[in-house]
Amino acid sequence: MVVVGGITRLTHSGLSISNYKLISGTIPPMNETEWLAAFELYKQYPEYQKLNNHFSLQDFKDIYFWEWLHRVIGRFIGLVFLIPFLYFLVKKQLTKPTIKKCLILLFLGSIQGFLGWYMVKSGLVDNPDVSHYRLAAHLTTAFITFAYTFWVALDLIFPIKKQISKQFRNLIRFGLAVLMLQIIYGAFVAGLDAGFIHNHWPMMSEGEFMHETVLIEQNPIYKNFFEGKSGVQFVHRTLAYLVAILILIIWKKSKNLNLTIFQFKGINTLLIMVGIQFALGVFTILLQVPVWLGVAHQVGAFFLLTAMTFTLHRFSK
DSSP states (O other), X not given: OHXXXXXXXXXXXXXXXXXXXXXXXXXXXOSHHHHHHHHHHHHTSHIIIIIOTTOOHHHHHHHHXXXXXXXXXXXXXXXXXXXXXXXXXXTTOSOHHHHHHHHHHHHHHHHHHHHHHHHHHTTSSSSSSOOHHHXXXXXXXXXXXXXXXXXHHHHHXXXXXXXXXXXXXXXXXXXXXXXXXXXXXXXXXXXXXXXXXXXXXXXXXXXXXXXXXXXXXXXXXXXXXXXXXXXXXXXXXXXXXHHHHHHXXXXXXXXXXXXXXXXXXXXXXXXXXXXXXXHHHHHHHHTTOOHHHHHHHHHHHHHHHHHHHHHHHHTTO
């Protein structure tokens, strides 16, 4: 789902389906007449009128595919969750705490689906692009839904509680909070297409750690760090260093603890993943965001969050 979502964004396919039909929308156009009808509907909206009026039917089919696949996988995830949940509920094989956690998951999944459509709607009015705020909400909720799903699974895999270092756990919690903020800014960069500018590293441009446009694109100044392409990219770059430093601190401080095998593996995986993700981010910028590398960077964030969630769980329970 994360991979297809990234491809959908990077190929600008997200506005190709301008309506939402829960059941009938699962089946794509099956013949030339249905394809022409879908294409005519697409022509009524700003993306075609302002950006893609040169599109042929085949061009439309190409972008339609990714948005359709993204939505179908979303529906499939719902079924993968709902059918087993109802089965185990009827069979009385779920404890009350697990039922509560599953209901939270159901809520998160529902909100995620709603935010996806809410995001698409923002690009169907005047501006032929989705709101980067709504994109960030959609992506962040996806990551949170996954992380909580993983947490519930870990509760079942590791049911025995143990003594923990609360100070060290709180350090990992802080690292997770900063990582989530970085993921949000990654979504801002994607939503504003801010990765296509300042394609240098470690400086934003030759000789400049902070590009001169960071503080002047938007007015008042603070808006540059939420809505300005240069400002948002600058924050994303800076947070990358902070995330890496925090994970190095976690790794360093763990040397003073008597670690279990899973705690040891979690921290080492965290260290490896932050290195890989940092490198993917640098190359994504330097190569001006090729689709495959942009998707790899998004997937890297997903696995870094996975490692952070696992490590936090092993130092929390």
